Amino acid sequence: xxxxEFELNALKVAEEIEGYVINIRRDLHKHPEIGLxxxxxxxxxxEELTKMxxxxxxxxxxxxxxxxxxxQPGKTLILRADLDALPMKENENNLKxxxxxVSSTSQAAHTCGHDGHTAMLLGAxxxxxxxxxxxxGKVLLAFEQGEEMGGGIxxxxxxxxxxxxxxxxxxxxxxxxxxxxxxxxxxxxxxxSFSFNVLLKGKSGHGSRPDLSVAPLDxxxxxxxxxxxxxxxxxxxxxxxxxxxxxxxxxxxxNIIPESLQFSGTARYLDDDQGSHAASEFKRxxxxxxxxxxxxxxxxxEPIESDLFVYNQNDCAHIASLAVEKALGVNTxxxxxxxxxSESFAFYEKYFPGVFAFVGIKNLEKGVxxxxxxxxxxLDEDALKLGVASTVQYTIDFxxxxxxxxxxxxxxxxxxxxxxxxxxxxxxx
Numbered sequence: 001x002x003x004x005e006f007e008l009n010a011l012k013v014a015e016e017i018e019g020y021v022i023n024i025r026r027d028l029h030k031h032p033e034i035g036l037x038x039x040x041x042x043x044x045x046x047e048e049l050t051k052m053x054x055x056x057x058x059x060x061x062x063x064x065x066x067x068x069x070x071x072q073p074g075k076t077l078i079l080r081a082d083l084d085a086l087p088m089k090e091n092e093n094n095l096k097x098x099x100x101x102v103s104s105t106s107q108a109a110h111t112c113g114h115d116g117h118t119a120m121l122l123g124a125x126x127x128x129x130x131x132x133x134x135x136x137g138k139v140l141l142a143f144e145q146g147e148e149m150g151g152g153i154x155x156x157x158x159x160x161x162x163x164x165x166x167x168x169x170x171x172x173x174x175x176x177x178x179x180x181x182x183x184x185x186x187x188x189x190x191x192x193s194f195s196f197n198v199l200l201k202g203k204s205g206h207g208s209r210p211d212l213s214v215a216p217l218d219x220x221x222x223x224x225x226x227x228x229x230x231x232x233x234x235x236x237x238x239x240x241x242x243x244x245x246x247x248x249x250x251x252x253x254x255n256i257i258p259e260s261l262q263f264s265g266t267a268r269y270l271d272d273d274q275g276s277h278a279a280s281e282f283k284r285x286x287x288x289x290x291x292x293x294x295x296x297x298x299x300x301x302e303p304i305e306s307d308l309f310v311y312n313q314n315d316c317a318h319i320a321s322l323a324v325e326k327a328l329g330v331n332t333x334x335x336x337x338x339x340x341x342s343e344s345f346a347f348y349e350k351y352f353p354g355v356f357a358f359v360g361i362k363n364l365e366k367g368v369x370x371x372x373x374x375x376x377x378x379l380d381e382d383a384l385k386l387g388v389a390s391t392v393q394y395t396i397d398f399x400x401x402x403x404x405x406x407x408x409x410x411x412x413x414x415x416x417x418x419x420x421x422x423x424x425x426x427x428x429x
């Protein structure tokens with residue numbers, strides 16, 4: 001068969017279905033569902049795929065995979081979006097005015113933008129399937145369940161690993177990037193992380209005689225002080241890292257010195273060595289401080305350093321930057337620092353070279369700019385057509401690309417990858 005280069009005006013066709021994408025986004029936003037409970041959301045997506053004539057399979061506790069088969073042989077590209085909302089109540093206002101649409105329940109809200117991600121992928125699918133006679137290769141549409149909790153990534157990735165692919169593309173709407181701007185630059189884009197959950201044990205006693213007890217709170221406060229100093233005293237100042245403690249539980253009455261204290265938190269970093277060093281220093285400091293305060297400790301969750309960074313592969317980032325420039329103009333490209341949050345997209349990139357695009361949604365005139373996971377979070381719907389156009393153009397350009405992409409897939413199987421990175425709890429049997 002003679003190869004036909006697939007060219008179209010990606011922005012124009014995205015504008016033609018903009019209303020469809022916005023309606024899907026608003027519907028999903030009004031009816032949010034948290035991780036592994038996306039029953040209605042999956043029904044909406046599969047019904048839309050059926051209307052488009054796209055075959056799909058449902059991966060139990062994983063998500064949906066749709067299949068667009070081009071009529072010319074070629075490579076396979078995964079396009080990924082996430083389905084779940086957060087377990088929180090949404091404010092009906094953004095930073096300036098009432099939101100266009102709000103959650104119909106106080107139990108869940110799309111305050112991270114996943115409703116937009118799913119709507120944009122359905123929009124891109126609608127365009128690509130209409131031109132599948134010119135598509136060179138295959139497109140896998142991956143809709144992931146439970147991204148926020150890590151609930152669906154193992155099963156979905158396992159299936160995609162079995163199917164195989166040559167690359168992957170994903171989008172995250174970004175509240176601190178202006179609407180009309182997109183970041184696809186190479187290198188680390190989101191952080192790897194480790195979590196920790198520690199139980200300290202001392203000796204309980206009466207509040208009137210602290211000398212006869214061993215207070216785990218004293219041990220914890222000393223450890224916390226040393227943990228904060230770790231950045232200055234032992235970690236490389238030229239390598240980014242953040243760490244924080246999010247939960248502390250101890251005590252039952254005002255006059256009882258408790259026997260135990262439990263604390264947990266996370267660390268985020270953009271460099272393997274920094275993560276490894278931080279994990280080992282965490283353990284060393286904890287041991288020394290507990291010894292000093294005559295306390296013992298046990299790890300409920302041990303800090304195991306992870307190498308799961310979201311990383312835009314150089315060749316793919318080059319294709320993406322040209323695709324964004326072609327579809328939307330050179331002024332759309334935007335330089336953005338790495339985001340210190342973590343994302344399950346990093347798991348996919350262990351096996352498929354990828355790009356994770358940050359699409360700006362900040363528009364202060366519309367009151368849009370609140371941070372993700374904030375009850376005032378909102379998105380500028382004008383950005384959705386830009387995400388669709390970028391996805392379509394990247395798909396075309398990636399599948400047509402004949403240059404070698406330098407990439408070495410991880411040699412571990414999916415189960416080993418999860419265990420080695422401290423995510424054994426995400427493995428669903």
